[in-house]
Amino acid sequence: MENILMLPGNTPIWQLTIDQFMKLLKSCNAKESVDNVAETKQQDKRYVHGISGIKSLFNCSYPTAHKLKETIIKPAVMQQGRVIVVDAELAVQLFKEHESVKSVRDLGKNS
Numbered sequence: 001m002e003n004i005l006m007l008p009g010n011t012p013i014w015q016l017t018i019d020q021f022m023k024l025l026k027s028c029n030a031k032e033s034v035d036n037v038a039e040t041k042q043q044d045k046r047y048v049h050g051i052s053g054i055k056s057l058f059n060c061s062y063p064t065a066h067k068l069k070e071t072i073i074k075p076a077v078m079q080q081g082r083v084i085v086v087d088a089e090l091a092v093q094l095f096k097e098h099e100s101v102k103s104v105r106d107l108g109k110n111s
Contacts, residue, residue: 046088057088058095072098 016024048057054065054073068091069077069084076090 048086048088048091050084053084053088054086054091057086057091068095 013021048054051062051065051069054060054069055062058065058068060068069086073086073091073094076087076094078085078087
């Protein structure tokens, strides 16, 4: 790659050696793959929608899902009007970290 850096910016591509050209292609592919990894990580986020999404995520009843939404997983919940979107990974992590809940009845008392 050091040969590519020493070439002037206006060097025609036909004046590059095969080795210089291959290094140039590899450096371009490396940048694209880093960008693709960043995009893929962002797309890997999993969201569930509504109380029904929380119900399916935690395999619980409607009242329990509503109590979870209002207490333990509240930082993972984004709500605007009647639209509820929950970051599933963060919700599960918050639920696992919250050890003090022994029963559903305790949910309202701890917050």
